[in-house]
Amino acid sequence: MNNSDEGFVISTTPYREHDCMVHFLGKEYGLIRFVLPGYYKPKSKQGSLGLEFSQVRYRFNFQENRLNRILNGELIEGYLHQRTDLEWLMMMSLASEITVRTYDPSAHFYFYDHIALLFSSNNLMKAMIEFIVGIIKHQGFTPDISGCVVCGSQHINTFSIERGGYLCTMHSPAYVKDSKELLLAMKGLFIGAEIDAFLETIELTPVLERLVKYLEYHGDYRFNSWKLISGM
């Protein structure tokens, strides 16, 4: 029987001599691994099917609990314009790594819709921030942003990764203070307020950094692509 699905090429790695291993996020099948046979042969006819961070349709004979092979398919969107942009590539690497590490079939549509959004977003940083916030909520370690996590005080001074929420001036580590923008962004993001306009006006890198580190700390992950991005 022939199966087919459309979706996104999340990552590709060389496999055996000429094959390629693809992490594919399919609309119907969710996140699965495929072998793309002969991809690295000089005269491969599969050239457009193993393009990392692209949208494709694959045809295959699906067998459960097996490594399935791609029979054929076609490229739907190669994002050729975007991929000349280093920032786009780095962000896609981060999105790819986060998806592979945190994907949960019970939240399939969340992942699929956000990856689709990320690939074509014109505000990549904001889309990435929203993607990570949803994963943090889904994994059940939403930070406490109702007041200082120690005493409940409303005199908020820092957002603590380790303590999982806000800290007041008295309970913050000495000489540490977060910007008002970062504190407000965290609140808006986690209570689900309409803060698009606000996010357009602030520096988003510190917000993204705090969220990536929060997810790493509470979910026990290490995202290598984040190290690259933050080192730039």
Ligand SMILES: [Zn+2]
């Ligand atoms: Zn306090």
